Every structure is written in structure tokens, then in C-alpha cells.
Amino acid sequence: MTQTAIPYLFMRGGTSRGPYFRREDLPEDQEILARVLIAAVGSGHPLNIDGIGGGAAVTTKVAMLSRSEDDWADIDYFFAQVSVEEQLVDFKPTCGNILSGVGPAAIEMGLIEPAGDVTEIRIRAVNTGARILARVQTPGGRLIYGGDTEIAGVPGTAAPIELNFMEVVGSSTGAFLPTGKLRDVIDGIEVTCMDVTMPMAIARAADFGLTGYESVAELDENRAFFDRMERIRIQAGQMMGMGDVTKSVTPKFGLVAPAREGGTVTVRYFMPWKTHPSMAVTGAQCMAACVLTPGSVADGLAPLPEASPATVELEHASGSIDVLVDFSMEGGFTLNSAGLMRTARKLADGHIYVPASVWSGERSGR
Known part of the structure; x- marks a missing residue:
């Protein structure tokens, strides 16, 4: 066999898109994982001609999902930003637009069962530790993508996905103002x-x-x-x-x-x-x-x-975005939480193929 097949969903999340994987279907070792994602996206070429990337940073993003062992969360969301023209992968940040598709993708993958007309999914962003409560439309217990919500940067309308971000201050550095100064x-x-x-x-x-x-x-x-x-x-x-x-x-x-x-x-x-x-x-x-x-x-x-x-x-x-901010001004500005409304849509599913020389399919080697 000259190629390794990896199951995936291809989804638009907010104003970004990319492959969504089950974490268990990818290599454990992060260096090998980076090579797999570079091959899948086609990183290293301005058109990503040998992969499924779209030649822009918003189309070379990857989500990897698993059931969470965190006491609060249902789903762990591990994000990767793959470079377009350089063969690089950054595992440090997270992405809120790709996050928009995590709830629907988790349902599609069988990681979450729909519950009622609106399914609440607690998501932990692995990269930063952020906690997000997503509300996904599942009328009659069935996931839908069609709806009347419009977001700038995406043509047409779709079903709303509500994202509520908790404990967002100092998510990467541990401080609201990491330098200790306002300016x-x-x-x-x-x-x-x-x-x-x-x-x-x-x-x-x-x-x-x-x-x-x-x-x-x-x-x-x-x-x-x-x-x-x-x-x-x-x-x-x-x-x-x-x-x-x-x-x-x-x-x-x-x-x-x-x-x-x-x-x-x-x-x-x-x-x-x-x-x-x-x-x-x-x-x-x-x-x-x-x-x-x-x-x-x-x-x-x-x-x-x-x-x-x-x-x-x-x-x-390309338009505007509304952020609903809960805050207090006693003793200075304090942010409590922030929420946004986004949309997502499943575009394709099946398998991504990467050369077996990049990864044979074995998950050992951590």
C-alpha cells in the first residue's frame, strides 16, 4: 500500500474551513502528526495543489476531536494551523471559527448524541484550555444545517450555532494584560x-x-x-x-x-x-x-x-460581527464572558490519503 487512508469530515466553520478528524485516527506523536497534516493540506505550495487546502490561511485549518476526560467538558477540540506556503504547523493557538463546526462534527462522528431541539455541547479547547458552551440546532433530535442566520463573509444563510466562551481572560499567557500595562x-x-x-x-x-x-x-x-x-x-x-x-x-x-x-x-x-x-x-x-x-x-x-x-x-x-460581552467596571474593567453567533456546514466526508512514507497508520511512537 503506497498511501494511508484517514477518515475525515470536511466542514466550513464560521468563515474558515478544513478537515475535522477523530483524534484517535491520527498519529499520537506530534512530529509525525504535523507531517500528516502538512501532507493532507498540501502545505508548501501557494495553491496547496497536492492537498485539500485552499491556498489561504483560513482554508488550511484542522480540527481534531475526542471525547473529553475533563470533568466539565464533553468534547476535546485540538486545533492545528497549517501554513500555506511553508511546511509548518502551529499547535499553539485555537480558532473560534473552526470551533463553530466542532459541535456538528462531534454529532456527525457519533461522539455526541443529539438531545432535544437544541443540543448543548461543552467543549474544551486543548491548545489553550478555554471552555466553550456550544448550542447546536437539533430539532426532533436531528442535526440540521439549514436556517436563517447570516454571518458576514459567508454567502447565504444557515442554522445558528451559539458559542459562549467562559474563563477567556489570560487563556495563553495567564494575564489580561500580559505586559502589565494598558499601553x-x-x-x-x-x-x-x-x-x-x-x-x-x-x-x-x-x-x-x-x-x-x-x-x-x-x-x-x-x-x-x-x-x-x-x-x-x-x-x-x-x-x-x-x-x-x-x-x-x-x-x-x-x-x-x-x-x-x-x-x-x-x-x-x-x-x-x-x-x-x-x-x-x-x-x-x-x-x-x-x-x-x-x-x-x-x-x-x-x-x-x-x-x-x-x-x-x-x-x-467583509461586514461586521457582534460580540456580546458580560463585564463589570467595579475597580476597573473585568470581563466575565463573551458570546457570538456563528454557522457551520458539512461539505464532504470520506477519507484523506497521505503517502505511506509520511505515516504508515501505526499510532505508536509517542
Whole structure:
């Protein structure tokens, strides 16, 4: 046999897509696992021509699911960000958009039995330890994908999937403000380094000479901006206690600017070496928290809400995303939880084939 067959689901989760596997169907050893995912996606070619990736960071993401041994969770969600053009896999971050498909995928895989018209699934993000309660539409005990919910960046409508993120502060670094400051100056730019679901360095677009309303293509073509942003991101990672982040996709980078379409603020989010076509679910929570935090780089861009919970509408490159934030302001800003509404759809299922020289199918070798 020259190839190894691996069962999988191919799903869109939010504004991302990729293969969803049962963890038990993949190698235990993480180095071998990385090689398997690189082969499956076709990493190392701009079109991922020898795999199922789509030539963009939002289409080279992988979810691996298993029943959880955690006392709180039902499902463990292990995420991998596979590089498009480099043969690299980053196991450090998580992805909230791919998370949108975890509940339906767990049902499809037989890891969860539907319960009533709405099935609640408690998910533990293995990479960060985050806990998420997902509510999936299962009318009459049957999983559905069709519905009336629309999210920016995805054509058409689908069934809503409610995601409620708990204990999201300091998910990667252990601190809301990992540098201990509301603002730091790096390479002459003020940034807020914040860790809410996703560690980020956030700056004002105007400080880079940008409006914040540039298109994805305009930003991606601005290599001078990307070079400077990357220098700032790498130094921010060190200041946040994350070590050398040169080859890691975290911390992510974000820009804020005043809203112009009736939302709370305008944002641009970076993956980090390309502009996100819309907005990451994890990053949206961090940027919403930044908007609500007095003294951050977003302070003054929008009026602060008078009561909690509050909806923060982030205008992004392809529309907007709403983040429902539960917080308190006693003794300073404290984030309690954040929630979003997403959608997902099963696109295909079957087997992915990788060369047997990459992996023979044996799971030993940890």
C-alpha cells in the first residue's frame, strides 16, 4: 500500500474551513502528526495543489476531536494551523471559527448524541484550555444545517450555532494584560497587549498612517506596513512572555479605527502574515474587550456602554460581527464572558490519503 487512508469530515466553520478528524485516527506523536497534516493540506505550495487546502490561511485549518476526560467538558477540540506556503504547523493557538463546526462534527462522528431541539455541547479547547458552551440546532433530535442566520463573509444563510466562551481572560499567557500595562510603545507605535481568548497586540490604524478602512488587497500589498507590524508583533510576543514568536501565528495583530457604518469600531485583523478576509471569533473577543477597556489604544474611538452585558459591533473587511460581552467596571474593567453567533456546514466526508512514507497508520511512537 503506497498511501494511508484517514477518515475525515470536511466542514466550513464560521468563515474558515478544513478537515475535522477523530483524534484517535491520527498519529499520537506530534512530529509525525504535523507531517500528516502538512501532507493532507498540501502545505508548501501557494495553491496547496497536492492537498485539500485552499491556498489561504483560513482554508488550511484542522480540527481534531475526542471525547473529553475533563470533568466539565464533553468534547476535546485540538486545533492545528497549517501554513500555506511553508511546511509548518502551529499547535499553539485555537480558532473560534473552526470551533463553530466542532459541535456538528462531534454529532456527525457519533461522539455526541443529539438531545432535544437544541443540543448543548461543552467543549474544551486543548491548545489553550478555554471552555466553550456550544448550542447546536437539533430539532426532533436531528442535526440540521439549514436556517436563517447570516454571518458576514459567508454567502447565504444557515442554522445558528451559539458559542459562549467562559474563563477567556489570560487563556495563553495567564494575564489580561500580559505586559502589565494598558499601553506599550514598540517601534514608536502605541499598542495594547491583551490576552482574551487570543493573545493580541492591538494598535490604532492612524498611527501607521492608515485609515483602517483599507481593503484586504490594499493591506496585503502594503509590504512596508507588514514589515513594521511584524517587527512590533515579534517584540510584543517577547514582552508578553511568549518567547520567540517568529514562526508562531500568535500573538495576532489588530488595528482599530472609528466606525463608519454604524458599528462600534472598525477593525482589521491579521493572521498574522496576511490580512484576515473577515474577523476571527477569538480575535473578535479580544478586540471587543480592548474597546471596552478604559485607557487602551481603543479608548475614545467609541462611547462606552452604560450597562452590562453589551454588544460590541466590530466592522471588518467583509461586514461586521457582534460580540456580546458580560463585564463589570467595579475597580476597573473585568470581563466575565463573551458570546457570538456563528454557522457551520458539512461539505464532504470520506477519507484523506497521505503517502505511506509520511505515516504508515501505526499510532505508536509517542
